[in-house]
Amino acid sequence: METIISASLLGCNLADLTNEINKAHNAGVDWLHFDVMDGSFVDNISFGLPVLKSIDKASDMFLDVHLMIDKPEKYVTKFVEFGGDFVTFHLEATDCADEVIRLIKEKGAKAGISIKPNTPAEAVLP
Secondary structure (H helix, E strand, O other), X not given: OOOOOEEEHHHOOHHHHHHHHHHXXXXXXXXXXXXXXXXXXXXXXXXXXXXXXXXXXXXXXXXEEEEEOOOHHHOHHHHHHOOOOXXXXXXXXXXXXXHHHHHHHHOOOEEEEEOOOXXXXXXXXX
């Protein structure tokens, strides 16, 4: 089994993002993990589309986008268009998980589903 290292950008120095990405790449990181928080689905607010687009232009690394946002179906195609190679969304954030997966795959990215700790794993099976 291949090991993949995906480093989160949340802990980096945002004032020196290009250098931080280069350091991660030089350290052997395979993917950049991009946490998107909307202040609604989760309490915090983080990066959005303009930052992802800038990172995609500055690096050829695989971009692992984790959407912690309500109604991901409204934005998921933009996150792929702006550079997301793998887009994960929360099952609890949408009523149309099948549609979100279809939209991600239609744009050529890989899709993932995440669940909150209190959600039973079986909930993703349908």
